[in-house]
Amino acid sequence: MSTPSIAEALKGFADKTLSPRELVHDCLDRAQRLNPVIHAFIRFTREAAMAAAAESEARWMAGTPMGPLDGIPIAHKDIYETAGVPTTGHSRVLLDNTPAEDAAVVRLWKQAGAISLGKLATHEFAWGGPSFDLPWPPARNPWDISRFTGGSSSGTGAAVAAGVILGGTGSDTGGSIRMPGALCGVAGIKPTYGLCSRVGVLPLASSLDTTGPMAWTVEDCALLLQAMAGHDPHDPSSADRPTPDVLTGLRDGVNGVRIGVIRHFHEVDMPVSPAMQGAIDAAIGALREAGATIGEATLPPLDAFNAAGWLILATEAFAAHEPWLRARFRDYGEFLRERLAVAATVSGADYIQAQRRRRELCAAVTGKMEQFDILLTAAAPGEARPIEQMTKWASFEGPNFTMPFNLTGQPGLVVNAGFSPANLPLGVQLIGRPFEDALVLRAGQTVEQALALGGRRPKLPV
Amino acid sequence: MAEPLSRVVFDAVMARAGIVLSDAEAEGIRAASAHVQRFAAAVRVPRPVGAEPATVFAP
Structure with a gap:
């Protein structure tokens, strides 16, 4: 069975040409057979998944699906708490942690009918990776298993790309949905900060952390986002406003939408590979062909965003981990414990200066969003690099393209826009105004449909 | 590249x-603390003394 999209699976369930039980069974079988190669999962919940699939099938046969994702095989990044199922953050520190309750997003997807196949690999506590000294190995990129998946939602990117789940949860503090999305060739959206609950998700940096979905297509991301968005009074960052409809206008196109290409980000501040530039040009061409107007957006330099972002991320992460660092320093993997130790060198004044800089950078971007509806740039400098080249300090050494929009809280979507000569995917990033996630998805849908790259899947042994 | 912290500091x-x-x-x-020092220098741009951080909140 070739893996359907979520939208295709739901249609198949409805017209009874596809069985939820068979789909879940097939996904589980492939996931378990592939896992020794791609290491996307750190834990399977096969028995519970098959029981849920049987119940889903009965509901579909009776014409009474329980929600908009009934029967869809998904999985959760292992920083999302799952009732009765260990949640470790891919770390030795939490090896024995079995939550009593589901994270809010896990509960919402469960209520929508989604079926979790298990827990997915992540960089340790969403920052420490790729690491080889943790209880589980790092996930591998299904397009070439010698390559990095991107992180920290590494298992989600790998599992979706391999077609063993139809979607999954990620989290994004400095790019952790968008980078694995780009390098694994899947769609992923970092929603507006405050749109989706973070209750029950292990924190990394509270003023940046965002939960969000990853899936094979933009439409699937929209379906998953619709089922997880909404105000949560238990999350102090949650926006108390009506949940936006990200589905109804998804196919309305971008005629008249103003696109601002942040050319200096990917041509000057952090020049991308020629293939990546080709992918960016292809995405711009697709949007122009669909009636969007294309202009050039100039923002503060990428380095300015990254300096403020990394200081804030490091400080907030250190604060979250401080008690464990004192007591269990050697239980962390080398990458994370040493990054957190460096984070201890950020002073209180450094942190506040970074937050003052953040306010200035947000103002600069907000001003630019009066001229443009959508911003476009790279999501990564090029194709996925060999995993052994990913060094401990790599993220500090050069800027990334994703951090700016964690600082500003804007929605950011990654969509595949091409392939490198080595047949590795190349993702572009689309950014909208806060709470205009629907428009970002519309623009991504336009690019995806025009470039029609979705039929190309990684070649895997099973 | 900024200098790392001295060994004493x-x-x-x-x-601590x-x-x-x-x-x-x-x-x-x-x-690696040199990276933090570089970031810390970069966020110190001229600004009014009353410039607010992004973390202020309304009770």
């Missing part, structure tokens, strides 16, 4: 954090 910071390191670890992490 670095050791004091690690002691309760992190015990070997000499080799300390030197590797101390060298």
